[in-house]
Amino acid sequence: MRKTSLLWRVFWTAVLGLALALTGPGLAGMAAAKEKAKLVVWWNKGYYKEEDEGMQKIAAEFARQNNVDVDITFTIQDDLGPKIISALIARRVPDVAFCFFTDWQIAPKFAWEGQLADVSDVIKDLKPRYLESHLKTGWLYNKAAKKWSYYSVPIEAQALGSHYWKDLVQEAGFDPDPKKIPMKWDEYWGFWKKVQDSLRKKDPAKYGKLYGIGMTESSRATDTFYNFEQYLLAFHGEILSPEGKVIAAEPKNREAIVKTLAFFTSIYSEGYVPPDALTWTDADNNVNFNNKTVVMTPNPSISIPGAHFFTNKENYYNKIGSILQPTSPVDDKGYPYLVSVKPIIIPKGSKNQALAKKFIKYVLEPNNFANYVKASNGRWFPSFKDVAADPFFHDPKDPHVPVATDQHLNHETRPFYYSYHPAYSQVYTENVWGKAISRVVTEKWSNEKAADEAISRIQTIFTSWK
Amino acid sequence: MWVGATGAPAGRESLMPQTTPVIVASIATPRREPWARKTALGLVFCAPLILIFLVLVIYPMIYEVYLGLDWEIYTSIFSDPIFIQTLWNTVIFVGLAVNVKMFLALLLSALFSTEHRVTRILGGIFLLPWAIPALPGILSFRWMLNGQWGIVNKILNDLGFAGYPWLVRRPTALAAAIVYHIWKYLPFWTLIFVAGRRGIPKELYEAGDIDGAPPFQKFRYITLPMLRNLYLICCLLSMVFTLGDFVIIKIMTGGAPGDSTHVLATLAYRYTFQMGKIDWGIGTFITALPITLLFIFILIRKIK
Numbered sequence: 229m230r231k232t233s234l235l236w237r238v239f240w241t242a243v244l245g246l247a248l249a250l251t252g253p254g255l256a257g258m259a260a261a262k263e264k265a266k267l268v269v270w271w272n273k274g275y276y277k278e279e280d281e282g283m284q285k286i287a288a289e290f291a292r293q294n295n296v297d298v299d300i301t302f303t304i305q306d307d308l309g310p311k312i313i314s315a316l317i318a319r320r321v322p323d324v325a326f327c328f329f330t331d332w333q334i335a336p337k338f339a340w341e342g343q344l345a346d347v348s349d350v351i352k353d354l355k356p357r358y359l360e361s362h363l364k365t366g367w368l369y370n371k372a373a374k375k376w377s378y379y380s381v382p383i384e385a386q387a388l389g390s391h392y393w394k395d396l397v398q399e400a401g402f403d404p405d406p407k408k409i410p411m412k413w414d415e416y417w418g419f420w421k422k423v424q425d426s427l428r429k430k431d432p433a434k435y436g437k438l439y440g441i442g443m444t445e446s447s448r449a450t451d452t453f454y455n456f457e458q459y460l461l462a463f464h465g466e467i468l469s470p471e472g473k474v475i476a477a478e479p480k481n482r483e484a485i486v487k488t489l490a491f492f493t494s495i496y497s498e499g500y501v502p503p504d505a506l507t508w509t510d511a512d513n514n515v516n517f518n519n520k521t522v523v524m525t526p527n528p529s530i531s532i533p534g535a536h537f538f539t540n541k542e543n544y545y546n547k548i549g550s551i552l553q554p555t556s557p558v559d560d561k562g563y564p565y566l567v568s569v570k571p572i573i574i575p576k577g578s579k580n581q582a583l584a585k586k587f588i589k590y591v592l593e594p595n596n597f598a599n600y601v602k603a604s605n606g607r608w609f610p611s612f613k614d615v616a617a618d619p620f621f622h623d624p625k626d627p628h629v630p631v632a633t634d635q636h637l638n639h640e641t642r643p644f645y646y647s648y649h650p651a652y653s654q655v656y657t658e659n660v661w662g663k664a665i666s667r668v669v670t671e672k673w674s675n676e677k678a679a680d681e682a683i684s685r686i687q688t689i690f691t692s693w694k
Numbered sequence: 695m696w697v698g699a700t701g702a703p704a705g706r707e708s709l710m711p712q713t714t715p716v717i718v719a720s721i722a723t724p725r726r727e728p729w730a731r732k733t734a735l736g737l738v739f740c741a742p743l744i745l746i747f748l749v750l751v752i753y754p755m756i757y758e759v760y761l762g763l764d765w766e767i768y769t770s771i772f773s774d775p776i777f778i779q780t781l782w783n784t785v786i787f788v789g790l791a792v793n794v795k796m797f798l799a800l801l802l803s804a805l806f807s808t809e810h811r812v813t814r815i816l817g818g819i820f821l822l823p824w825a826i827p828a829l830p831g832i833l834s835f836r837w838m839l840n841g842q843w844g845i846v847n848k849i850l851n852d853l854g855f856a857g858y859p860w861l862v863r864r865p866t867a868l869a870a871a872i873v874y875h876i877w878k879y880l881p882f883w884t885l886i887f888v889a890g891r892r893g894i895p896k897e898l899y900e901a902g903d904i905d906g907a908p909p910f911q912k913f914r915y916i917t918l919p920m921l922r923n924l925y926l927i928c929c930l931l932s933m934v935f936t937l938g939d940f941v942i943i944k945i946m947t948g949g950a951p952g953d954s955t956h957v958l959a960t961l962a963y964r965y966t967f968q969m970g971k972i973d974w975g976i977g978t979f980i981t982a983l984p985i986t987l988l989f990i991f992i993l994i995r996k997i998k
Contacts, residue, residue, distance in 0.1 A: 310967035317972050337970050437842050448948035503841040503859040507867075507950040521842060657968050659953070663776075666952020670863055685775060692770060 266297040267583050268322040270312065272570075273302040275531065276538065278603035283591075286600065290590045296583060305329050312573075316343050321575035323584040328570055330380065331365055332450075333657060335573055336650030339379035340693075342372030345574040350585050351378040354592060354612070358382070361641040362611035365569035369650060380571035381588055384601055384608035386529035387565045387635050388458045391628075392420075394549045396438075396523045400426040406549045406627075413462065416554035417441070420524050421500050427523075439502045441495055442516050442525030445669075446508045447662030454528045454568065456661035457644065460488045461563045462556045467686065472649030474690050476683045485683065487557075489661075489675045493668040506666060526553070528568060533628040534605040550628040552635055564640040569611060605629075609636045651693035655686050758976050767977035771965070776949075777978075780956040784937070784982070786868060787957050791875040792932045799880055800925065803887030804913070824881040832945040835874045836861065864954040867947045871955070874942055883928055890924045891917065923996055930993040937986060958982050 269287065274280045280302050291298040303311060309329035315321045316338050327334065338344050351358075351366060368379045394404035400423040402408075410419050424440030444451035460467075465484025467476045475481055495501050502516060513525045514532055525532070533550060536543040556563050572591075574584045591597060598615045601608055606629035610616050621633040635641075646652040660682040667678040737744075771777050806817045823831070838845045839860040847857030860866045894917065902912045940959040943949070949956040949964075956964075958978050966975030 313967055313970045317970065333968060446950050447952045448950045503862055506862045507947065509948065654969055663952045670951050688773060
């Protein structure tokens with residue numbers, strides 16, 4: 229009797245379990261269908277908490293106004309870049325993604341492979357507001373559809389500035405006023421060498437290991453690529469034609485590459501750049517500057533003084549100076565500033581593309597976006613004229629932000645070569661210039677040989693992207 | 695006092711009357727479970743594990759090999775100027791780091807096998823590197839070796855020697871990664887060998903003592919033969935682990951200077967997660983697969 233009862237109990241439990249297993253997913257699906265639409269957003273974690281808070285506020289307001297759920301997560305760029313790439317490869321994607329590495333590491337390649345949604349309709353609405361050179365970054369080639377179109381929405385950018393310690397310059401016996409820093413090529417670099425020599429002579433114990441120029445020259449830092457290509461423009465060198473053809477081997481361009489390489493390797497070999505600059509990460513020039521082991525460092529944003537704004541106002545307003553780049557060594561004139569423009573993407577696999585586009589438009593509404601971008605304290609310059617007109621970017625009392633504003637609004641700017649051809653994103657990731665510098669410095673190659681190897685590598689990479 | 699099975703004291707047990715056990719033999723032979731049913735039942739119990747193994751090990755491996763079948767992948771990655779150097783770096787890193795570490799572990803295990811209070815305290819301290827998380831450990835090494843303000847150069851300078859840019863030259867940068875690996879994992883393998891030494895019967899050493907064998911001969915003829923299999927297995931295991939080690943090179947050198955210190959794991963990461971070329975990443979691992987499989991094959995045979 230007891231045995232029969234136990235068997236029945238087991239039998240009914242099994243039946244119930246089976247029924248639940250079969251109907252459960254269906255019931256859950258029905259329940260989910262009645263729930264609000266959910267937008268999954270992967271966003272780059274800001275450098276300051278105010279940036280994340282600003283974006284969270286925008287997302288919450290968008291969710292409230294549209295009666296949807298916005299699942300927004302913040303991740304640092306070093307992790308978010310690989311995360312987005314993995315998601316695109318596995319085709320399990322978010323609806324919206326924004327990462328500081330997207331412009332060079334993600335958008336060109338995945339637009340080429342046809343894995344990004346066409347956002348031309350979003351751009352069409354925003355076009356009158358855009359700074360022209362910033363917008364070019366979004367214009368990418370889709371090999372699958374065989375067409376050029378907008379596959380990303382540029383929102384903010386950075387360009388190469390230089391920062392220096394005014395108190396160190398003064399102690400070396402020079403006028404630290406930004407207007408008094410010589411801006412002709414040879415005089416400019418000679419100035420920082422003189423500051424180093426003077427300080428070391430003045431107090432060898434204190435300044436024996438201080439360097440005049442904090443130039444990142446490592447193959448592991450993107451700053452190296454930024455610095456090299458910016459100064460290559462100073463030497464009037466070009467790697468690609470506007471049509472995306474490799475022209476680096478042309479005599480004029482090869483010569484410019486060799487000269488740029490010689491410039492980088494000579495300031496290193498002469499002892500005006502810290503020895504470890506050859507192994508620096510992107511953060512290390514900031515660290516060395518903040519530790520006052522370098523007097524001046526070129527940096528592709530004003531993040532260095534920006535960090536001091538929150539911790540040491542004296543440093544921000546009085547001790548750190550910001551300037552632009554010296555004139556060309558070729559003709560003593562200015563040259564275009566390279567802008568690294570950060571875009572938002574919508575993966576083609578997103579099931580909420582319409583909502584995703586609506587979200588992007590909402591984020592980029594002038595008031596919303598101005599509040600967000602200002603929270604980065606000038607680290608990022610907005611890609612929109614109306615936001616750039618905000619008094620924050622023109623405050624005469626601020627010694628740093630208006631310098632970047634002047635660079636973006638009053639000087640010629642242009643995008644990096646990966647906007648001309650997606651194959652260049654691989655050249656960038658391989659950091660061919662960092663490798664070339666190392667060939668000369670550590671392996672004692674000639675500048676010509678190292679330049680030829682880099683040019684040859686660029687040509688090989690382009691051949692594989694046919 | 696030991697009490698026998700009957701409850702009587704052991705010494706008197708034999709004096710107790712012996713009872714003859716009654717064996718009730720069954721007329722029918724016991725029914726044996728059919729082989730198929732037994733196997734099926736076993737399979738049912740093993741099913742979850744088999745399923746996990748199929749999904750998480752077999753499927754990814756077959757899929758990886760399938761993705762790696764394209765010959766073009768290998769033409770592409772071998773045309774990358776840093777690939778061959780990376781292969782060599784991997785051989786140097788794995789070969790030197792594992793062998794030096796294991797040899798030192800074998801030697802040190804003798805010290806920590808001694809039953810002395812001092813060695814027990816030393817053993818506790820010696821284990822610390824193993825307990826320290828990898829990331830702060832590697833960063834500390836990196837900072838100590840900084841050419842400008844690292845403590846290693848500071849000490850050299852104070853002693854009157856010139857400093858050296860340790861991480862800026864390929865040989866010393868690779869050496870730094872190897873030294874870190876040894877520092878970090880030496881305690882673990884030493885512990886394994888200490889356990890191995892404790893499993894050697896003491897009688898063998900006593901016999902050696904009686905025969906007047908000096909310590910080196912005892913090591914040569916007792917310890918070494920008894921630990922040979924364990925040593926080989928540990929070496930192979932460590933090689934498999936080290937071959938896939940990504941963190942040390944990634945944090946210590948990041949491939950710098952000039953991408954000259956990459957190992958296969960860091961290069962595969964760059965191909966896959968920075969360039970989005972999963973096929974190149976797979977190709978990189980597949981080039982190491984024959985060696986890895988050889989290690990695993992020898993390992994399995996040795997364990998059997």
